[in-house]
Amino acid sequence: MCDRCLPHSAFSYLANPAAVSIPGEAAAPESYEERRPLLIHLTVTGRCYARCVGCVNAAVTLGLDTDRHRLLTAAETVPERDARAVIHLASQSPCQEVVLCFYGGEPLLAADKIARVIHLLDASVLRGRLRYMLITNGELLLKTMSAHPGLIERLWLIGVSVDGRAEQHNRVRRGTDLHIIHANLEALRAVRRGQVLMWSTLRECQSLLDCFLEFLEARDRGWVEHFFWHWAEGREAFAD
Numbered sequence: 706m707c708d709r710c711l712p713h714s715a716f717s718y719l720a721n722p723a724a725v726s727i728p729g730e731a732a733a734p735e736s737y738e739e740r741r742p743l744l745i746h747l748t749v750t751g752r753c754y755a756r757c758v759g760c761v762n763a764a765v766t767l768g769l770d771t772d773r774h775r776l777l778t779a780a781e782t783v784p785e786r787d788a789r790a791v792i793h794l795a796s797q798s799p800c801q802e803v804v805l806c807f808y809g810g811e812p813l814l815a816a817d818k819i820a821r822v823i824h825l826l827d828a829s830v831l832r833g834r835l836r837y838m839l840i841t842n843g844e845l846l847l848k849t850m851s852a853h854p855g856l857i858e859r860l861w862l863i864g865v866s867v868d869g870r871a872e873q874h875n876r877v878r879r880g881t882d883l884h885i886i887h888a889n890l891e892a893l894r895a896v897r898r899g900q901v902l903m904w905s906t907l908r909e910c911q912s913l914l915d916c917f918l919e920f921l922e923a924r925d926r927g928w929v930e931h932f933f934w935h936w937a938e939g940r941e942a943f944a945d
Contacts, residue, residue, distance in 0.1 A: 745804070748808050753814075753842075785825065804837075823859055846890070861899045
């Protein structure tokens with residue numbers, strides 16, 4: 706044993722594989738399969754009202770200093786054109802699974818265009834090897850379910866942007882209200898077939914723990930299954 710290794714007060718040297726023994730029956734082995742699909746992002750609309758602090762798309766992608774909600778929409782999907790583009794891209798990898806991610810802006814501001822894209826692709830040669838993903842702020846899910854029955858059920862994965870519990874979330878995603886998102890997630894629980902990912906963006910003024918505690922509560926309520934977080938991108942260095 707290395708001279709510099711210090712023994713644990715209860716388990717001796719932790720470098721020893723037998724140092725910690727957990728009694729009881731062995732858990733059933735988990736089976737995980739790593740998939741590498743062809744992931745295609747489709748910007749449904751550039752419109753968004755969330756007014757997030759340090760909006761990634763406005764500050765980084767578009768290189769602007771104004772809020773995203775002040776922008777004229779240049780990025781708006783044309784379903785017939787973009788469905789053809791997806792088919793063309795997928796044809797370059799004929800044996801690969803395809804995941805089409807509907808992105809924004811807030812894509813559910815143009816839910817009718819999402820429905821049209823799915824309708825066109827379902828009638829194409831891609832049917833059977835294509836799955837759909839959505840990244841949304843979560844406030845318009847109930848409205849979309851009412852206006853487009855069956856659309857939400859087609860989604861394999863829904864990423865919902867939640868940046869902590871109510872006080873923190875509402876402070877950094879100023880155009881949204883977490884209580885409304887909660888109501889939408891509860892309504893979604895009854896109809897969805899895919900899983901939900903809570904997606905947190907961490908800015909300097911936020912607590913990661915607050916985000917994770919929100920995830921645990923949402924998971925306990927059956928609203929979400931997965932948690933993902935990332936640092937907010939920006940043009941300035943973090944001060945702390």
